[in-house]
Amino acid sequence: MAGDRPVGVPASAHQLWDDGVNADSARPGDLWILSWDDEVLGVALIAAARDDFALAWPVTLPGEASFAPGLVIENSPLGIPVTLWPTRETGIGLHLLDRSLGRLLDANAIRPLAFALEDGEEPAFPAAPGSAWDEDNRAADRALVEHWSGLCFHLAGGENEMRLDSEKVLAAGGSSKSTAKLLGLPPQQLRPIWVGDAEIDHEQLVALAEDLGVDEVTLLQPDPLAGVVSRLAAPRFKRAIKARMAATRLNEAAVRGAARSEYTLAARDDANTADAIDRKLRDAIARAGRDQP
Template identity: 60%
Template structure:
């Protein structure tokens, strides 16, 4: 695993490692630092980008394991050769993208590697690393590489709301806010964020409501109304601000992101659905997280 700051890179690369190359949008061919909870969890080349995830090729530094099917890139933004693993391509959530270090491969080089992988009789522009994954010394390293990046593939960030209550359906089944509060043993103030979809209902709360109304739990759920907002919050545009908020509060990244979601819904309604409007509300929400002493610890567990 890559550590922050990695040993072996020259001092001339310290600044680009620490500060990045300035881009907050993932582009094919760019080398990115991945992080979670303010810790570096890997290096990756962007193979292609979508709205909520990117396809990446893992990258390891010159002093880490290197063998075929890895490919050697002699020149990198870090001033040292790196090993690229295009055959280990995986999808990861954009919430793991921390900072771009700059261009590792040109777009045409990325396409050439892809064509070679697809068996189109195209020759890869990159030389293979010496040795193979079948060599005795490399078997365990190859397994660890695959397992580690598989874990990153399934890393969700813990912000999605899978138990968003459909309060209109509760009412259609004969329930009411007063009834729901009583069934869950909550005060009206405690019920409000669950009733409004600000925070998800727990499995136990859903089970209690479904049992009380004699319906399936699934019948009381609706799609996350903030799915687009959560996706936008995952953008590396907000990563630095989230890390700063983690430092000032001592909270985890997941706690910060969930609290931003809550603060976003509590803000004054703005019918504008433009990216600029959403970004403005998200920045305001991030700034409010952890500030209101009257609400005590406003983490959303």
């Protein structure tokens, strides 16, 4: 992981940067490295954590952007001062959380700090010298805002897939046989689409809806594995996903998609507990891309 270390990370913190600390969930106040496709996208403080996303305050390291309204935090887990940007808060998907670097702020300090900045009061930490309004800083500030705003819309894949509801096709006068003929698919290829395990693409959906004389949306169902896809985004699976990427040379979206497909093939576990689902997900990740040469 040495290739993704920013120049501002001192040698004393190289191991921490490379390995992180033992944390499998996001906690307010912790400092996290964000990544996608094994590329570091930034460092952020977790301001709040939800089941499917986190509120993040960007953090920049020595050598990167640092000016007001950024706040200087002298003591960081990396052993260097960092600049915290509470006013640049953004929501991010949990799938971007790679590894924790440890605690940057006490969780109880986050809300008072945010309220102080909103109310124009003096924050508990000093502002970085200079200002976003300074001519030399405007471009850097704009780039910072654009980058983190973009991360807000970053998706892991699978969130908006279209799943056919075969009961609705039958109710509209269709059948599996007529659908297979219309779409030009043999039964073995239609089956995962018919039962909702695989996505139906837009052209197929349009053709089927036109043939049945109904609106496209009336033939769809919510993804039956939406909860699984959401759970797979948790940071506790990131290390295994990255290892599978290295083993298969697939990108991250492909590994996550393959893991979802492998999950549907796993043996049924009647326990259906969180631990059982996590075991199945880890097994599915380990099998993802198994047909790759």
